[in-house]
Structure formats: C-alpha cells, structure tokens
Amino acid sequence: MSKPLTLISATPSAYARMNRIAFSLKGIPFKVQNEIPWESKTITPQYNPLEKLPILLFPDNRPPVYESAHIQNYIVEKYASVGPLLLPGDLDGNLLAKQIVALSVGCMDALVLSGWEMRRKKEQQSQKWIERQIRKVDGSMRAFNDYVEAANGRPYVLGKEISIADIGIACAVGGIDFVGLRPGWQRQYPALSEYCGRLDRLKEFQDTKPIMFNITEQVV
Ligand SMILES: N[C@@H](CCC(=O)N[C@@H](CS)C(=O)NCC(=O)O)C(=O)O
DSSP states (O other): OOOOEEEEEOTTOHHHHHHHHHHHHHTOOEEEEEOOTTSTTOSHHHHOTTOOSOEEEOTTOOOOEESHHHHHHHHHHHTTTSSOOSSOSSHHHHHHHHHHHHHHHHHHHHHHHHHHHHHSOGGGOOHHHHHHHHHHHHHHHHHHHHHHHHTTTOSBTTBSSOOHHHHHHHHHHHHHHHHTSSTTHHHHOHHHHHHHHHHHTSHHHHTTOOOOOOOOSOOO
C-alpha cells in the first residue's frame, strides 16, 4: 500500500479542521502531524514560507501544498471521483462554494488577529484594532446565517449534499464558539445554530473538535 499523505495540523486549528473533515468525508487516508506553529522548534517554516499551518506533505517529496482553502481545492479536484463531490458540481455553484470557504477563512483570520491582540498586555492593546477584527467576525456570522436562511429548509447551504461551504461555515463558527468570543450567538442566529448543531453531530465533525494546546513561548 502506498504511504499516506501527511497534514501538518494543530489541535485547536479551525483551518486544519476544514481539511481534516474533507479528507475524512472523502475517505482518503492521511496522517495528522500536530504542531504548535508559534513555537521556535516547529517544523512549519521548513514547508511554508508563511510559517503557517495547515500544510499538506506528500510521501514522494513533491512540493507541499499550503493555505487551507487551497488544500480544500486540492482535495476536491484531486479526489473528484472519490466519495462525495463536496461541491455543487456546476461552475457557478462551485465558485460560490469557494467564496464561502474564503469568507470562512477570513472570519478565522479576524478571530485569530483579535485573539492575539487581546493577549497583549492591556497597555499595549489597540481597542480599535480589536473592534475592527471583531466587526469582521460579526459580519461573517451574519452572512453565514443569511446563507443558511436562504437555503430555505435544504439540509446544506448549497443543496442536498454537504460541500466545502458547509465545512467552512461549521469550522469558522466552531472556532468562535471554542474561544467563547460571542456567548449567546445561538439565540441571535437560531437558523445558524440549528444548522451547525446538525453538522457537529456528524462523525467527521465530532472527531475533529478543537482541543487547546499550551504555548510556552512569548508570541507577541
Ligand atoms: N491563511 C492561512 C491561515 C492559517 C493560520 O493562521 N494558521 C495558524 C494556526 S491555526 C498558524 O499557523 N499561525 C502561525 C503564524 O501565523 O505564524 C490558511 O488558511 O491556511
């Protein structure tokens, strides 16, 4: 049997979670190598000049693939004939699915940036910067809820089958929930809450719930 792919991941990473769920739904075997990308001994910079994970490594030493949205594209295109499509299947539908992935990743970025700023000493923090990032998170949540409401009773935002759009939304909202940024969001967005709750009960989502790691080095 050929050696499996390796995904450099981190236990709390909403970005890597998207890729782990896509691989699992497609039934593609892969190994997870957990890293703490913020620590000096991480191998992450060896494979991505941006020093970020997730990163997909190949057993034959082909150049790695990085950036979570790009890895999602790699998975759906490379394994188009394996398991569920994870895309609507028509050009416009596919582009919309990728747009929703981009929105999900942007929401995760804003969440991470606000989180790091809040970790600084109070006197070093920029409240305006925090507010700016949180505004993006709130805007994304409103947009996610709009997509769910527009689905009008369909089980997934872009149709009857799960797609990378659903994976993106559930991972972004899961990340917000994980850090506790918006307690009570479920009451504000009941449609989004019901939808995420339903996705979170699927095995692939249960198996990848975020787990915090312990950063021992000073980051900012
Ligand atoms: N745009 C990137 C963002 C990934 C990202 O920020 N990953 C975090 C871990 S969850 C990371 O590796 N951060 C290290 C750093 O920013 O130096 C993606 O979508 O893959």
